[in-house]
Amino acid sequence: METAYAKINLALHVRARREDGYHELESLFAFVDDGDRLTATPAHRDALDTFGEFADRVDDPFGNIVAKALTALPRPRGWAMTLEKRLPVAAGLGGGSADAGAVFRMVEREHGLPADWRRRAAKLGADVPACVASRTCIGRGTGTEIEPLGGDIAGTPVLLVNPRVAMPTGPVFRGWDGCDRGALTDGKPLDIALAGRNDLEAPAIALQPVIGDVLASLDATRPLLARMSGSGATCFALFEEPDALAAAQLQIVRRHPGWWTMAGRLR
CATH class of the missing domain: 3.30.70.890 (GHMP kinase, C-terminal domain)
Known part of the structure; x- marks a missing residue:
């Protein structure tokens, strides 16, 4: 089992609107030691089952970010994934991004990640690169430029x-x-x-x-x-x-x- 750690923005400074429609941000990301929960077992092809308190808020389980993360990463065989949706959806906790980050960690543990994993993560969402490590960091740009920080807040x-x-x-x-x-x-x-x-x-x-x-x-x-x-x-x-x-x-x-x-x- 892998926990998709809830992301919080301890601070979020919006600096400017960009011509591409996004915003220049500076964010202090931190992660809680709880969140959604994912499990995976070997399968002939990828599959996803979603349950939990907020499962009914997930649109099209096969089109959500967990399925997209599976598709984005090379593996020798499929995975049957189970997602327990314990975090609210559209809630400012990076729930979907945290789920994708958990998938990246699971693939890394079993097979390693491709050299361009950060680019693949960023394509899924601005918060996903930070959610892969799920450690305190500063995000800049649209949130994808990550600067890890040593912690005086771990355990808070x-x-x-x-x-x-x-x-x-x-x-x-x-x-x-x-x-x-x-x-x-x-x-x-x-x-x-x-x-x-x-x-x-x-x-x-x-x-x-x-x-x-x-x-x-x-x-x-x-x-x-x-x-x-x-x-x-x-x-x-x-x-x-x-x-x-x-x-x-x-x-x-x-x-x-x-x-x-x-x-x-x-x-």
Whole structure:
């Protein structure tokens, strides 16, 4: 079994709109030690079975990113894949990209990866190269230019909260006001995160005001940091101690029983 580690953006700075329609980004990626789960067994041809809480949100299992990742990588035989979809879809957690990253790791372990694997990963999605390693890093450009970072945050307790609303990326980026508020700072990952921001929070909240409620609820638990991840709607909070995380999750679940939560640690 391979875990597709949930991706969070500890900071996400949007610097400019590009002529090709994409945006110049600077993102501090981190990964939670939990997420979707994939298994594979040898088969005559590739196959994919999807189940789990959010499986019904996956469009066309044979056309999704897991199937595309399998097709993108050479192997001597097929794999029958099972995907347990535990992460919300269109949630700012890179769920599909994390799934693809897990496939790359599985292929690497069994057969090795081709020399151009980064190019193949980037063709599947801007977050996929970072999700292959699933370690703290800075992503630039459209997110595919990766700079690994040493960690002072590995093991940090983290709580993910999603109000169970989907947030497609396109409308959120279109709502960005075009103002460049500056680059990520230098330093250790936690310092960069604390000094950073998510430039997509305001347009996401404008589309789904409940995201503001999630952030307010997380702030009320007195975390080290609470912020929206990616283009939303998932938000996260970092804590100093596991007990503080457990108390925060209990408080959130009691007050908002319909919201989705996942507790873990940063890798």
